Amino acid sequence: MERQPIFSSGGAHYGIANPGYVPAAEGAAAMFAPPVAASQGPSAPPASMFDNMPGYEGTVVGGEGGFLPPPMPAYPVPQPHPGPEQPHWNIPSISEDTARDAFVLYASSKCCYSSSPAKDGVITAMEAFNTYRYRLETFTESRSTEWRHEPYNGQPVDAYSQQPPGPWDIPAQTPTFFVDGKQNIKVPYTSSVKPCHSCVGIGRKPCKHCAGAGNKVCWVCNGSGYRHGSDQCHHCNGRGRENCNFCHGQGSSQCEECKGKQQLLVYINLTVKWTNNSDAYVVEQSSGLKVENLSKVSGKELFRDTQYMVYPVMGFPDPAVMQASQRFVTDHQGKYCKTSRILQQRQTIELIPVTKVTYTWKGNSHLYFVYGNEFKVNADNYPATCCCTIM
Numbered sequence: 001m002e003r004q005p006i007f008s009s010g011g012a013h014y015g016i017a018n019p020g021y022v023p024a025a026e027g028a029a030a031m032f033a034p035p036v037a038a039s040q041g042p043s044a045p046p047a048s049m050f051d052n053m054p055g056y057e058g059t060v061v062g063g064e065g066g067f068l069p070p071p072m073p074a075y076p077v078p079q080p081h082p083g084p085e086q087p088h089w090n091i092p093s094i095s096e097d098t099a100r101d102a103f104v105l106y107a108s109s110k111c112c113y114s115s116s117p118a119k120d121g122v123i124t125a126m127e128a129f130n131t132y133r134y135r136l137e138t139f140t141e142s143r144s145t146e147w148r149h150e151p152y153n154g155q156p157v158d159a160y161s162q163q164p165p166g167p168w169d170i171p172a173q174t175p176t177f178f179v180d181g182k183q184n185i186k187v188p189y190t191s192s193v194k195p196c197h198s199c200v201g202i203g204r205k206p207c208k209h210c211a212g213a214g215n216k217v218c219w220v221c222n223g224s225g226y227r228h229g230s231d232q233c234h235h236c237n238g239r240g241r242e243n244c245n246f247c248h249g250q251g252s253s254q255c256e257e258c259k260g261k262q263q264l265l266v267y268i269n270l271t272v273k274w275t276n277n278s279d280a281y282v283v284e285q286s287s288g289l290k291v292e293n294l295s296k297v298s299g300k301e302l303f304r305d306t307q308y309m310v311y312p313v314m315g316f317p318d319p320a321v322m323q324a325s326q327r328f329v330t331d332h333q334g335k336y337c338k339t340s341r342i343l344q345q346r347q348t349i350e351l352i353p354v355t356k357v358t359y360t361w362k363g364n365s366h367l368y369f370v371y372g373n374e375f376k377v378n379a380d381n382y383p384a385t386c387c388c389t390i391m
């Protein structure tokens with residue numbers, strides 16, 4: 001029976017398999033479907049190892065399994081509500097002392113800068129260019145399945161005792177909202193025991209270092225048994241061969257796949273993944289400070305709205321913020337509904353303080369910016385960037 005990877009997003013599909021090393025033990029080999037082609041890795045399990053599980057027909061082996069789209073909700077989706085009404089807010093302004101202190105700190109953090117302009121410069125103007133940052137976070141859950149196997153140590157075996165529950169019906173742990181996380185779950189009623197495909201149920205494989213012989217050509221005499229004419233080789237006592245160190249002369253070693261257990265527990269693994277998808281928009285300000293600088297600082301939070309699904313921000317003084325909100329909400333809800341289940345959304349508006357400071361030093365006018373709650377400073381044209389030459 002042919003299996004098609006319905007939800008495959010990459011990873012190997014084991015319709016064709018190579019059971020790898022096949023020893024002469026015909027009795028054990030007879031339990032397996034004959035090898036088809038040698039295109040897969042040496043430990044690729046044969047397709048016959050995986051039973052047909054109702055509801056999981058698209059499940060493949062290896063890598064991240066394909067994502068499973070969530071089912072249509074059985075109950076009406078709650079409608080988003082407009083966020084809380086905004087009170088009036090004041091633009092906080094920083095004092096000259098704060099601006100100067102931040103500047104001195106900035107200059108001293110640069111090993112070669114002279115602190116003289118920061119300390120002795122005279123502030124002539126301070127202008128506020130405060131701006132807004134809108135951020136939308138969409139917290140999603142996605143689910144994917146894949147066939148897995150592990151050495152059999154007596155784990156419960158439950159395949160076919162009941163119909164497996166659907167991938168979205170299996171309870172997962174309660175996630176912490178807006179924090180990325182992951183959980184692996186064995187899908188109930190899919191576990192069965194199969195002989196190990198890699199060693200054909202023997203538990204051991206021929207040693208790679210001696211090709212199963214247990215010994216190899218003596219490296220001292222190169223197999224002749226003699227050194228310097230007729231002197232017997234002391235390393236191999238004239239045998240011409242020495243014991244293999246890797247298998248201690250046994251010619252075989254424990255099978256890595258089943259760890260010598262001869263059998264594997266084969267099951268469908270469900271991966272549940274929680275992802276916080278975040279997008280931010282900063283309103284352009286005309287101070288001359290590049291917007292990229294603002295991604296590293298925080299602002300004063302003016303608005304916060306957390307719901308199952310948020311409604312775009314309304315009635316905010318800056319239309320650019322409302323447009324960004326409209327765009328992000330439509331984009332997120334369209335994009336993330338397809339591959340995952342949206343669990344929660346959060347939107348915030350921050351006011352990021354930006355102050356442009358003009359000052360004079362040694363008769364020339366210069367400027368710098370103080371921005372963010374952290375009072376970060378940007379001074380691209382600091383007048384004394386090398387203290388060694390300016391003095």
Ligand SMILES: [Zn+2]
Pocket residue numbers: 218219220221222223225226233234235236237238239240241
């Ligand atoms: Zn030798």
Ligand SMILES: [Zn+2]
Pocket residue numbers: 207208209210211212213214215244245246247248249250251252
């Ligand atoms: Zn060996």
Ligand SMILES: [Zn+2]
Pocket residue numbers: 196197198199200201202203204255256257258259260261262263
């Ligand atoms: Zn094995």
